[in-house]
Amino acid sequence: MSDADLRTPLYDAHVTAGARMVPFGGWDMPVQYPGGILAEVRAVRGAAGVFDVSHMGRVYISGPAATAFLDWALTGSAASLAVGRARYCLICNERGGVIDDTIFYRLAENSYLLIPNAGNRHRVLDWFGRIIGQRFDGGVTINDRTMQTSLLACQGPASLSLAGGLAENGLAGLRPFAWTETRLKNCGEASGAAALVGRTGYTGEDGVEILAPAAAAPAIWQALTDAGAAPCGLGARDVLRTEAGLPLHGHELDESTTPVEARLERFVDFGKDFVGRDALLRQRESGTRFTLVGLRMPGRSAPRATYALSVLGQPAGQVTSGCYSPTLDTSLGMGYVFPEFSRPGTVLELDKRGLIEEITVTSLPHYRRPRPSKARRPHRRRRHSPRPLA
Amino acid sequence: MSPNDMNPNDRSYTREHEWIIVEDAASRRAQVGITHYAQEQLGDIVYFELPRVGDSLSHLGKMGEVESVKAVSDLFSPVSGEVIEVNPGLGDQPELTNNDPFGEGWLLRVTMSDPSEIDSLLSAEEYDAYISGLH
Numbered sequence: 001m002s003d004a005d006l007r008t009p010l011y012d013a014h015v016t017a018g019a020r021m022v023p024f025g026g027w028d029m030p031v032q033y034p035g036g037i038l039a040e041v042r043a044v045r046g047a048a049g050v051f052d053v054s055h056m057g058r059v060y061i062s063g064p065a066a067t068a069f070l071d072w073a074l075t076g077s078a079a080s081l082a083v084g085r086a087r088y089c090l091i092c093n094e095r096g097g098v099i100d101d102t103i104f105y106r107l108a109e110n111s112y113l114l115i116p117n118a119g120n121r122h123r124v125l126d127w128f129g130r131i132i133g134q135r136f137d138g139g140v141t142i143n144d145r146t147m148q149t150s151l152l153a154c155q156g157p158a159s160l161s162l163a164g165g166l167a168e169n170g171l172a173g174l175r176p177f178a179w180t181e182t183r184l185k186n187c188g189e190a191s192g193a194a195a196l197v198g199r200t201g202y203t204g205e206d207g208v209e210i211l212a213p214a215a216a217a218p219a220i221w222q223a224l225t226d227a228g229a230a231p232c233g234l235g236a237r238d239v240l241r242t243e244a245g246l247p248l249h250g251h252e253l254d255e256s257t258t259p260v261e262a263r264l265e266r267f268v269d270f271g272k273d274f275v276g277r278d279a280l281l282r283q284r285e286s287g288t289r290f291t292l293v294g295l296r297m298p299g300r301s302a303p304r305a306t307y308a309l310s311v312l313g314q315p316a317g318q319v320t321s322g323c324y325s326p327t328l329d330t331s332l333g334m335g336y337v338f339p340e341f342s343r344p345g346t347v348l349e350l351d352k353r354g355l356i357e358e359i360t361v362t363s364l365p366h367y368r369r370p371r372p373s374k375a376r377r378p379h380r381r382r383r384h385s386p387r388p389l390a
Numbered sequence: 391m392s393p394n395d396m397n398p399n400d401r402s403y404t405r406e407h408e409w410i411i412v413e414d415a416a417s418r419r420a421q422v423g424i425t426h427y428a429q430e431q432l433g434d435i436v437y438f439e440l441p442r443v444g445d446s447l448s449h450l451g452k453m454g455e456v457e458s459v460k461a462v463s464d465l466f467s468p469v470s471g472e473v474i475e476v477n478p479g480l481g482d483q484p485e486l487t488n489n490d491p492f493g494e495g496w497l498l499r500v501t502m503s504d505p506s507e508i509d510s511l512l513s514a515e516e517y518d519a520y521i522s523g524l525h
Contacts, residue, residue: 020433036434036488037459235433235460300437300484301457324436324459353455353462 008054009150009217017231025118027055030233038326041239043230044203045327048156050221050229051237053202057121057146058211061128062111065139070104070112073131073275075259075268081106086177086198089267090259091116091124092276096283097255098262100124101247103200105179113196113211117249121146131275150217154224155207155232155240157369160199162227163208166220167197171208174199184212190219202237204244205369239323242333245294245365251305251320252292252334261288261336263364290317290336294344294362300324301352303333303359308351309341316341316348325366332366396426398492402468402508403517404450407431409492410468410508418505422468423496424456424487427521432458435484440465440497445473447500449507454497456487465497469507475499 005028014021019030030052032040043049061070070078076089086105090098100120105113116124125144132140154163164171168183179198184190193216201207212220225231238248247253252262258276259268260283268280295303303322310316322333341348346361397403401411407428413419429435437457447453447467454465477496479486487495502508512520 031460032433038434038436239459301439302436304462324457 006055006147008052009214010052010054010221013218013221014052014231019231019233022234024234025055025120027118029055030231032233032235033231035230037233037235037239040230040232040236041326044156044205044232044236044240046156048154048158048162048207048224048229049203049232049236050224051153051155051232052150052217052221053153053209054146054150054214054217055118056151057114057116057118057124057144058149058151059114059116059121059125059128060107060111060143060145061114061140062143063140064110065136066110066112066141069128069132069136069140070114071272071274072135073128074102074104075274075276076104077269077272078104078106078112079272080269083108084178084180086179086200088177090253090264091127092259092274092280093127093255094276094279095256096258096260096276096279098249098253098257098259099127099255101249101253101264103198105196105198115151120249148214150212150214150220152210152212152217152220152224153201153203153207154210154229155201155203155205156229157206159205159207159229162224162229163197163210165227166210166223167195171197171199174208176200176206184216184220187216187223188219190216190223195220202246203240204246204365204367205240238321239325242321242323243325243327243365243367245334245367247292247334248321257290257336258283258288260284261290262292288339291339291342292320292334292364293337293342294364294366295319295322295333295335295348295350295359296362296366297331297350297357297359299331302331303335303350303352307353309335309337309359310349310351311341313349319350327367332362334364337361396492397514397517399514401492402511402513403520404466404468404511405520406450406464406466407521408466408468410511412502412505412508413499415505418471418502419474420469420471420500420502421496422498422500424465424491425517425521426491429488429491429495432456432461432463432488434459435487438465438480438484438487438497440476440480441473443473443476447471447473449504467500468511469500469502470504471500471502473498474501 014030195212307319317337319335350359439455449470453467
């Protein structure tokens with residue numbers, strides 16, 4: 001690691017657990033634990049895994065103009081977001097390029113929490129400062145509490161019940177993209193500490209993210225792993241999000257790529273004015289240069305970021321992410337292609353380090369978690385049928 | 391147990407983390423693989439791109455690629471020669487090399503064209519010292 005790399009409150013826990021640490025977004029982070037990335041992915045898809053995501057930012061935004069400011073700075077609507085809810089959206093520049101993608105939570109009428117990516121936190125803070133100076137001077141307060149807090153993600157089909165055991169109020173009523181405030185319990189020395197728990201994540205699996213004071217993080221981590229959540233690193237997180245077709249800033253998104261090109265228009269509210277809206281509307285009318293697609297090929301040798309895509313030897317696009325998928329037992333990824341090659345089923349040539357192989361365009365996501373089957377829900381007619389005698 | 395204790399002294403090593411063991415000096419037959427240190431650095435191995443039987447290898451030349459979940463790395467041949475066998479288990483179970491890099495997870499059998507090339511490789515002791523210096 002370089003001297004500049006920051007450490008999360010869980011650094012010692014990672015090293016003790018035998019994690020391999022790598023620099024990521026200005027932080028020294030675990031890429032994997034001794035069991036390996038594939039086992040970590042299987043844990044999340046099959047039961048539960050826990051990730052230290054404290055490298056991501058915690059930026060509090062408040063003040064009388066907070067809602068107006070966020071409505072201007074974000075592609076998603078702040079005004080229509082209810083207190084108690086969270087929303088995924090983009091932060092665009094004037095050209096519609098993506099400065100960052102983020103989830104923001106409405107904490108109160110004039111108070112929000114925004115989670116920028118680790119490597120983009122300073123860029124986002126600078127950008128917000130500039131916009132506030134231009135249009136909202138005196139009406140918005142920004143408070144970056146990244147270093148005073150921690151963020152853990154517990155993800156997987158068992159994660160709600162597992163994390164619910166640590167929440168004094170339980171998590172039974174917590175809906176997707178909702179958050180609740182709770183005191184922690186069964187959490188050693190962190191018991192009694194206040195935490196914000198949101199039903200959000202970045203794995204394509206059900207799960208929660210737990211925001212707590214920095215000092216509480218080691219005890220929460222310990223409680224979750226004691227309860228059966230597998231410690232998971234950035235390697236598994238990358239495979240999981242790629243399977244789920246979730247973009248990663250720096251790969252699928254950057255300041256020269258737009259939400260229209262990335263097919264994220266459902267996270268753009270064109271019914272309000274915001275930075276980049278005009279550029280995105282123009283692009284929506286005139287069409288995009290590139291469009292994001294899923295990519296899939298048989299076998300275990302993966303398409304990887306920057307590999308060229310072609311058709312009959314002519315350039316067709318480029319891979320942005322890819323991996324071997326243990327969940328689907330195939331190789332898959334994402335990439336940008338010219339619109340004429342974006343139809344699912346289109347076969348492209350992949351330049352795999354000089355070796356040309358066929359790869360097929362698919363829709364996204366590659367993986368969608370199984371929903372609880374309807375047969376298991378109580379049937380309405382049951383109510384009228386006679387109750388069995390004890 | 392430190393990985394340094396795990397490099398068997400019955401074979402020779404490259405700085406690129408391959409090993410070679412002479413199985414039969416008379417017929418110049420040798421077995422080639424990657425080290426425990428290499429598999430540990432790679433993490434979960436998902437795919438090997440290896441030469442075919444009959445392909446010729448050059449001393450410290452590229453002989454293939456190994457792909458882990460996170461990255462692709464080149465493989466280098468410890469000696470020049472000809473491939474006479476490829477580990478048939480690796481196609482379905484590349485993780486054999488994670489689990490047993492010096493045994494069941496071997497990569498190739500080769501006929502060496504110049505056994506003296508082995509003299510330029512590292513002994514287990516030299517390789518131990520070499521990887522200690524990489525941290």
